[in-house]
Amino acid sequence: MSETSERLRTPGRGLDVRGYSVLRTARGQDALISAASAFGKLTGARSFGVTHLRAAGSDAWLGRHTETLTDPPVPIRYFALGCLVPAARGGETLLFDGRKAARLLAGSLHGAREVRIRYRSQYRPEVADHSLIVEDEQHGPVLRFRSATDNNEMIAKPAGISDAEVYAVVEDAESRSVALIHSWRAGELLLVDNHAMLHSRAPFAGLRHMLRFRYDDPLHPAVIIAR
Numbered sequence: 001m002s003e004t005s006e007r008l009r010t011p012g013r014g015l016d017v018r019g020y021s022v023l024r025t026a027r028g029q030d031a032l033i034s035a036a037s038a039f040g041k042l043t044g045a046r047s048f049g050v051t052h053l054r055a056a057g058s059d060a061w062l063g064r065h066t067e068t069l070t071d072p073p074v075p076i077r078y079f080a081l082g083c084l085v086p087a088a089r090g091g092e093t094l095l096f097d098g099r100k101a102a103r104l105l106a107g108s109l110h111g112a113r114e115v116r117i118r119y120r121s122q123y124r125p126e127v128a129d130h131s132l133i134v135e136d137e138q139h140g141p142v143l144r145f146r147s148a149t150d151n152n153e154m155i156a157k158p159a160g161i162s163d164a165e166v167y168a169v170v171e172d173a174e175s176r177s178v179a180l181i182h183s184w185r186a187g188e189l190l191l192v193d194n195h196a197m198l199h200s201r202a203p204f205a206g207l208r209h210m211l212r213f214r215y216d217d218p219l220h221p222a223v224i225i226a227r
């Protein structure tokens with residue numbers, strides 16, 4: 001995993017600066033899991049959970065989001081996506097720079113820092129309230145957000161602006177902050193700093209089989225990294 005170490009430590013290119021990194025591994029689950037595990041060790045993670053994302057197609061975009069937003073108090077720092085089978089068409093993963101989006105929002109939405117949204121999980125009882133723009137220890141002001149769903153509830157916002165208008169301005173700032181549109185090949189592993197970046201997934205046709213790794217997820221510490 002010297003490539004991982006090198007990317008993490010090379011100033012200006014590293015994950016901690018750019019917010020993401022793409023690694024190529026041998027095809028197959030074992031290579032992806034061992035690369036993901038090595039990354040966990042490098043960042044000092046104590047555990048990671050693995051989820052298979054497997055679907056035969058989707059006409060819909062997966063909305064832009066910060067991972068594990070519904071698990072209070074702070075979303076996980078890192079997650080990774082590994083590709084077992086890329087879709088026949090589409091299925092790109094997009095990354096948005098939350099630092100740039102926060103900067104743009106400061107100019108385009110008066111009172112942006114007043115906005116707070118309550119996020120509920122569609123699948124579990126968890127609920128968490130987050131400011132739209134948070135002050136990250138390492139990154140400074142950064143966007144923390146999930147696109148509008150039935151499970152979002154705007155609990156604070158500036159006077160004289162509707163929920164729909166807030167969402168529209170945030171989506172516009174994100175559209176101007178695209179950092180990566182990744183077309184998958186089998187064996188690739190995308191490492192993401194979830195405190196810097198937001199992500200989404202394009203519609204796709206054909207079987208798409210991914211592995212999703214979440215590091216130090218308090219709710220699902222499924223796999224313990226050997227030391």
Ligand SMILES: O=C(O)CCC(=O)C(=O)O
Nearest residue numbers: 053092093200201210212
């Ligand atoms: O499949 C992808 O590219 C992203 C999936 C995702 O964001 C998620 O499951 O939270």
Ligand SMILES: [Fe+2]
Nearest residue numbers: 065066067199
């Ligand atoms: Fe996600």
